[in-house]
Amino acid sequence: MSLATTILRSRAVSALTSPHGVDRYLELVNPMWAANEVRARLVDIDLEVDVPGAARVATLTFQPTSTWRGHRAGQYVQLGVELPGGRRTTRCFTVSSPDSKPGDRFTVTMRANPDGQVSQHLVEHAKRGTIVHLSQAEGDFVLPDHVPDHILFITGGSGITPAMSMLRSLQRRTHRGRITFLHYAQSEDHQIFKDELAEISQQGYGIDLHLVYPEAGGRNFSPMELERIVPGFRDVDTWLCGPAGLVNAVTPAYEGSDKLRVEYFKPPTFSGVAGGEVSFAKSGVAAENSGDNILEQAEAAGLAPAFGCRMGICFGCVAIKKEGTVRNVLTGETSSLPDEQIRICVSTPEGDCSVEL
Secondary structure, eight states: OOHHHHHHTSHHHHHHTTTTOHHHHHHHHOTTOOSSOEEEEEEEEEEEEOOTTSOOEEEEEEEEOTTOOOBOTTOEEEEEEEETTTEEEEEEEEBOSOOBOTTOOEEEEEEOOTTOHHHHIIIIIOOTTOEEEEOOOBOSOSOOSSOOSEEEEEEEGGGHHHHHHHHHHHHHTTOOSEEEEEEEOSSGGGOTTHHHHHHHHHHOTTEEEEEEOGGGTOOOOOHHHHHHHSTTGGGSEEEEEEOHHHHHHHGGGGTTOSOEEEEESSOOOOOOOOOSEEEETTTTEEEEOOSSOHHHHHHHTTOOOOOSSSSSSSOTTEEEEEEEEEEETTTOOEEOOSSEEEEGGGEEEEEEEEEOO
């Protein structure tokens, strides 16, 4: 840490710049100056997929401030952008570039989700030089320190990004083990990282690449197909990321095995048990339990609770459940503990439930 950074983070400077904080003043001089916060400048945009009628996919390269601590391949960041109207909105995106160190540039690859304001804004409207707010990298969907000799990646759609980050890191480390990469995309035209994967498939170097396009007659996932590609797959360390349909199809095949790590690209579509009443203690609002997750039920009741990723990974929507039973849609587990912190975006109430919102 430099002397200047130490001074800027000191209690004396904090007191002098209270209540706004030193970073508010630094960004007026240069938005890339920060003592505590993390920000990044968009320095490049590369279009990955541009198919008529489909959401475009782009890789965005960011130069972070010196406060960025780097990331491990497979982790995600929260990106906050200022949308028209002065609203700052934040969403989670997986880093697609290999492991980075403090201050290193990194990339994020995202689909311009029609329902996603942040991804739409960044892919369709952001220009080079755009400043975004950034979290430190988070998440434990990463490779272990001791990398297994044989690694299996199973991905679908945009779920390829964390696996690609890990693959790139392994290539940079000149990993000598075996890697099997099984990816599902709608068609070859929808394939993300198409050129790089084509180059990898020609190089070989221990990487067994399987790109499956069901629209072109490729076989959909089945345990039998996986056994054909990777005999004894239940004993192979596997990283799985993709839409809920793929995750739900693959997970039972590993029943009884501890080799599967899962990252949902999208949370599973799950309707809980409807019936009873959901009450929101702070606002005094109550509504019939529709079976949707508590975040959606609160919004339907006219409330505006804080949220982040809406996928259960950023903890931006944590609230206190005062009483009642909720089910975690990611794990299927239920909990009836009073005064419990829950992520309302992935929790559905079962019967009567009270949440401090």
